[in-house]
Amino acid sequence: MFNWVQNIADWFVYDLLSLNKGQHLAEALNFFIYDTTKILILLFVVIFFMGIVNSYFPIDKVKNYLSSKKLYGLEYFMASLFGVVTPFCSCSSVPLFIGFVKGGIPLGVTFSFLITSPLVNEVAIGLFVGLFGIETTIIYVISGILLGTISGVILKYLKLEKYLTPWVKEVLATAQRDQDTFLIEKQTLKQRLPIIWSEVIKILKGIIPYVIVGIAIGGLMHGYIPEGFFEQYMAKDNLFAVPIATILAIPMYSNASGILPVVQVLVAKGIPLGTAIAFMMGVVGLSLPEALLLKKVMTIKLITIFFSVVTLCIIISGYLFNFIL
Amino acid sequence: MNKIIKILGTGCTKCKAMTSVVQDVISENQIEASLEKVEDIMEIMKYNVMSTPALVINDEILIKGRVPSKEEVVALLK
Numbered sequence: 116m117f118n119w120v121q122n123i124a125d126w127f128v129y130d131l132l133s134l135n136k137g138q139h140l141a142e143a144l145n146f147f148i149y150d151t152t153k154i155l156i157l158l159f160v161v162i163f164f165m166g167i168v169n170s171y172f173p174i175d176k177v178k179n180y181l182s183s184k185k186l187y188g189l190e191y192f193m194a195s196l197f198g199v200v201t202p203f204c205s206c207s208s209v210p211l212f213i214g215f216v217k218g219g220i221p222l223g224v225t226f227s228f229l230i231t232s233p234l235v236n237e238v239a240i241g242l243f244v245g246l247f248g249i250e251t252t253i254i255y256v257i258s259g260i261l262l263g264t265i266s267g268v269i270l271k272y273l274k275l276e277k278y279l280t281p282w283v284k285e286v287l288a289t290a291q292r293d294q295d296t297f298l299i300e301k302q303t304l305k306q307r308l309p310i311i312w313s314e315v316i317k318i319l320k321g322i323i324p325y326v327i328v329g330i331a332i333g334g335l336m337h338g339y340i341p342e343g344f345f346e347q348y349m350a351k352d353n354l355f356a357v358p359i360a361t362i363l364a365i366p367m368y369s370n371a372s373g374i375l376p377v378v379q380v381l382v383a384k385g386i387p388l389g390t391a392i393a394f395m396m397g398v399v400g401l402s403l404p405e406a407l408l409l410k411k412v413m414t415i416k417l418i419t420i421f422f423s424v425v426t427l428c429i430i431i432s433g434y435l436f437n438f439i440l
Numbered sequence: 441m442n443k444i445i446k447i448l449g450t451g452c453t454k455c456k457a458m459t460s461v462v463q464d465v466i467s468e469n470q471i472e473a474s475l476e477k478v479e480d481i482m483e484i485m486k487y488n489v490m491s492t493p494a495l496v497i498n499d500e501i502l503i504k505g506r507v508p509s510k511e512e513v514v515a516l517l518k
């Protein structure tokens with residue numbers, strides 16, 4: 116599908132710059148041009164497509180659905196699934212949390228949504244397809260949805276309502292399964308497109324610098340680090356690799372788009388995929404700034420429990436992947 | 441008519457971007473309006489808004505969760 120991009124990269128490096136095949140610099144440059152072009156195209160397509168889906172299915176509809184339908188246990192899975200199509204801005208996490216609580220949606224279900232939404236988002240999917248291919252992307256998306264579902268159920272059984280901040284408890288006490296009548300924007304696709312388009316451009320503009328720097332670093336490593344280099348340090352049977360990778364990943368949120376291209380090279384050079392996926396889930400899904408924002412609605416204790424459960428689930432899935440893949 | 445504009449948002453970059461867009465539109469078009477930034481989460485929740493920033497004009501929520509273009513804001517204010 117992307118042969119033509121490879122042809123352009125080959126032409127540019129070998130013909131236009133007349134660098135020799137097999138040279139470190141040539142290989143690094145070729146990789147950089149090919150990867151950047153391919154990933155930007157994929158990011159554009161995925162962000163645009165998800166933008167259209169989201170335009171027809173905004174967060175208010177998600178809330179109304181979860182709060183009004185009787186789903187007999189499936190609500191954790193559904194909340195997790197909705198998390199995929201809803202873009203997540205960590206600055207919206209507090210109003211979103213309160214909105215869900217107010218609508219009578221159980222805390223565990225709300226957590227399912229809060230976990231999957233940042234974990235499986237349009238930028239992560241676009242980067243994943245470009246860097247790791249469709250198969251790994253599907254594994255990542257499915258495990259992200261399951262991770263949100265399972266963590267939500269675990270958090271439900273921990274009965275955490277008592278650790279909410281006092282004013283949220285008040286909201287919880289008066290919560291009702293209401294149907295907010297919100298203005299259903301009856302717009303045609305033609306009217307929606309300019310808005311979706313400008314959002315796509317804004318998101319791309321925000322991440323392009325990180326992606327380019329990430330791929331540049333990846334390109335250098337690709338050209339200079341020998342194949343299988345990391346296998347001697349991070350073998351599959353090293354039990355500490357997955358937890359260390361996950362915990363290292365938590366503070367790295369803001370640079371997810373720059374970190375993923377580097378991780379891809381690490382995988383190519385011998386880091387086990389499960390360890391890498393655990394690392395990426397930590398980068399994309401857990402962030403300290405988000406944790407600090409949640410302080411308005413949750414006590415430190417609750418935030419700690421929330422993050423611990425998710426971290427634990429990520430570590431377990433890392434081991435699982437190393438075992439299966 | 442003097443319009444009452446409120447921007448709901450807890451102070452993230454998107455909220456600041458929306459504020460500056462609205463401010464520019466008001467001053468460039470000499471629109472008579474009062475602009476208020478609502479940063480208190482309790483106040484924000486009274487509007488039942490789940491994604492910030494939100495643009496509220498005369499108590500009506502018009503935009504949620506994204507930064508509008510200047511043209512859009514001009515159209516909403518006229």
